[in-house]
Amino acid sequence: MKRKLLYGLLGLTLLTLAGFFILAPGMAERDMNRIDGKPLIEVSDEAKALHATLDIVDLHSDTLLWKRDVLEPADRGHVDLPRLRQGNVALQVFSSVTKTPRGQNYDSNGADSDNITLLAIGQLQPVRTWNSLLERSLWHATKLKRAADDSGGMLTRVTDPASLDAVLDARREEDQPTGALFSAEGLHSLEGDADNLDRLYGAGMRMAGLTHFFDNELAGSMHGIEKGGLTPMGRDVIRRMESMGMIVDIAHCSHQCVAEVLAMATRPVVSSHGGVQATCEVNRNLTDEEIRGVAATGGIIGVGYWEGAVCDTSPHAAARAMKHIRDLVGIEHVALGSDYDGAVTVRFDTSQLTQVTQALMDEGFSEDEIRAAMGGNALRVIGEGLVPR
Template identity: 50%
Template sequence: MRKLLLTLLVLILLGCGTVFALPSLLDRRMNSVEFPAPYPASEPAIQLHDSLFVADLHDDVLLWERDLLKRYDFGHSDLPRMLEGRVALQVFSTVTKTPRGINYERNSGETDNITLLAMAQRWPRATWDSLLQRALYQAEKLEQASAASDGRLTLIRNRADLATFIDTWRQDPRRTAAVLATEGLHPIEGQLANIDRLYEAGFRITGLTHFFDNEVGGSAHGLEKGGLTPLGRQVIKRLEEKLMVIDLAHASRPLIDDVLAMATRPVLVSHTGVEGTCPGTRNLSDNHLRAIAATGGVVGIGYWETAVCATSVEAIVKAIRYTANLVGVQHVALGSDFNGTVHTPFDVTGLPQLTEGLLKAGFSRDDIAAIMGGNVQRLLLASLPQR
């Protein structure tokens, strides 16, 4: 019956040509910037920025039906703009489900916005009612973009891939490494074996929850906001066995505690704020910042208002400074959440303004190199599978 209803729904959609324009309209409206490009920066900042290995821990561009290799005048990023912004490594996350009426405080997992978006964007039929297939389809999109990029976009699966890429990048920085991640583990559809399928498809970083509680554990935005489930404990063990990096973004506080009690490897938080500069449901407490740093992990500071309490470079830098002072520069990174339906100060070409902001805040050149990407490079070289 459910498949019949979905088929009838898509026939209705096919009769309404305007529905296929809706995703692009939503993309333009929901992935916005405070100021349009170009983004001026001082010459010292530009010179320093151009020398950096810049890495960002979270971009949701695969959700949208844009050609990653083509430059657009909307949204936050694409490969041409990443290259202009000197992004050497980008973590691409796959969004597979979000609840209707999505909010930061309390969401059920009973509804889903992405089904209609997948249909309207003409994703394969298998993605309409399978979260796993949605993740695999977005992984395939990234792999196809890499194959068609003439070497400018390199998919990273292991330490050897990353080490080779870094050597090549040093000779010619006009290229970007891509690492694949999940926005929550509901795509495993309650089956531990599906972690292996995600691994085989190239996923190397795994968020546990998104905006609702799932079979693995509680979300900061869910109804119960609990810790790890029995399945979740098995999942953590399997992820560590496969050397997949655990991402605690969107995790409830009990879930963070449970994972940290089990973890034997560094964990990261791909995109977040911190309570020390911006109180909020999903922003990290000082205790959690210390505990994540104690694993050897890194925290990606976000660019949007709910993360840093303003839409400005100054607010991002303030959160970075607070975190660095609390746990050390070596545990701070960038976590833009570009293309994740957020409003940011700039698109990816504006990253030199962030470098300039860090200079003005008194960070040394070495500290800036670490924050802007060196810490992520170090973590992945130590944590990814060897080959």
């Protein structure tokens, strides 16, 4: 009797664990990556026709964080290859998220906790990723490479100007592949060793933000405790990135960090995802002075679609932020930065990017300006930034 009871308890425990590993990751993502279901704007035939001719670039998504096949249509989240194709996306930047603090907020976070460890275990990732931020980024690189290899040419990794040109050339033919560029949401994944940048570059990383929601060994975060500037390691890493052909991303940097990056940059700088203080007064968004600083480097500002970026989820809110950048420093510095699959709630997913095209038309953007904002500017900066020195 005792043995049967023991076996029964063991079986129940195994079933509970199996249910956790099978169901919990998907439940977590459904709760975090949401579409709010509010009415979409009506898209005109003119906007649809223009949208079909665009080379669209999104500077930031966190899709690699989650346990699902990016090649298959998903019933959760915001990005997968079928939806990228429906949205006519030419290039998607896939970011590697390796650590987030408990109780994450925009105001003040310490670096002494981590939500991603439980997610890595729950998603049954390789054991090496359970306690190593570097290995988590390398695992995300592996996931992206496998997806590209298995896509039949429909998802192509972009690592240099030639591979970027190849994607754009192929899109002029009947089949329209989507390019994939690998990035990082904070270089705490270096684990305190600048030489690990070579390992990330070797894995295909070509863009990186210095910080995420907490201060790290490179710089202060806008959401950290100290919110300081660049450390000596941070300055060293920026110089290395510019030399090897990796694009520097200031998203989530503190104001002091942003100022110091812009002061030392010798190549165009990117703010991959966020908004502007002028239309949405949230601390993570850029001031007019910072917008001018990014423009002075020849860089671009990717505008997102969620509440923290544009104070709404309407595509018109995103368009108004883009209009402010255009009016302040010129259309050549406007770009898209969705933060899709980044624990955000949005109005539309990547298959519905005609929403942005229509909103820009409604805000009075010309056809040439829409081409530039939806991807032309990003293609220019990325193409230049991938060239090693």
